Amino acid sequence: MSQMLQIHDQLREMILSLDLGPGERLTERWLEGRFEGSRTPIRAALVRLEGEDLVRRDGRNWIVAPIELGELAALSEFREPLETAAARLACARASEADIAGIEEMLDACQSGAPREEWHRVGTDFHVEIARLSGNPFIVKAITGAMTQLSRARWLEVWTEPSRERAWEEHRRILGFIRNNKPDEAAREVAEHIRDTRDRLLRSLNEDRRGLRARGFAVIGAR
Amino acid sequence: MSQMLQIHDQLREMILSLDLGPGERLTERWLEGRFEGSRTPIRAALVRLEGEDLVRRDGRNWIVAPIELGELAALSEFREPLETAAARLACARASEADIAGIEEMLDACQSGAPREEWHRVGTDFHVEIARLSGNPFIVKAITGAMTQLSRARWLEVWTEPSRERAWEEHRRILGFIRNNKPDEAAREVAEHIRDTRDRLLRSLNEDRRGLRARGFAVIGAR
DNA sequence: TATCCCGATTCGGTATCCCAAGAAAGGCCC
């Protein structure tokens, strides 16, 4: 694999894992040392990440994209029509094998699983549902939206009951798709997205002080 | 403005205007001569355009993104839930001034207007409706979708009645938004998107032979 | 004549160099 893709993936991972703080400045020369590559592939990776909205320009500088709390509501508003449509299409198009695969993914993430697992599966579930729609544009849009959401979800304080609640909702959605109930699936998806948004926003607002203390330029950081 | 952005914009324009054929190969060295810049800004522009799906890799080579006829239906399927949601939100959030601005845009494009005008306004209308939703993610998604659609729309044979038909639909949509009728607006948007898709696909299928003759690798070009 | 092999050429990938603009630091003047 080309160096540029390696750097892109690694840098992406560092950003999504909050290894690099939101709003943090990146200099091409620092990255040069960090990844032991020249500026050429690094610049390409940065331009690429800019297209994914994970990195942004601040004047002539590069910064890690800040997390804007206000965007979280907009993101949910964006996902709702798309994912309900995806669920409806999934009812018509998904095979039992596809559905079983997703169920397996949920099963593999039991309550004892590490935080990373829950985080990953909780994201992938929505992407996989989108995939069942068979529409590549929906898949891409949902993938992007979940990526944007990803870092904020690390900051969320997951209680055991809220996790269980979310997983139940996932299973219910999958059940409606399996039994070919588009209206119910769509309703359930919409509710789930709203619930998730509320849980997330409530958690972040309660913990706002804590976030600041941890050095996150959470609000309108430049 | 930086050279990279200039090159990006020019190349983008050349692609969208079909000045560069879908599927056509691009070499960095040719672009170097064409734009009188070194490979550095050119590579950055290409990576950027790749993110917009206007340029693609074919092995180690760069090619102008081909037009896949099959994607047009998927694109409409993608737009429908998003734009209906946008229309609903617009009912709640749009100011009369916003709406008047869009109406003015439609008015400025009379039947005598050049083809480019119809093309541009017909695209911008949908983006502007999305903007009324106040949701930046919806705006971005619709902008991208209309960009993807843009080249195929050049290939469409627009008859005078079909143009008028589309414009009437636009006005009806705007009217429902103005009068705060979300359900009617949403229904009208959905119908309009489907109608437009049908018109486009019918026109392209009839003209398929002609497209090939004009050198477009329209179907699954590599 | 068809095929295979080898060399020349072309291409993207990477490293490096130069430049101008901007920020920071230091010194100078008031």
Add this chain to the structure above:
DNA sequence: GGGCCTTTCTTGGGATACCGAATCGGGATA
């Protein structure tokens, strides 16, 4: 001592040189 100006240094933007891989052609051979 504080504010302003100058100098210096850092940074991103662009140009260029070099490399290895892939491709294209031509010539030799069966």
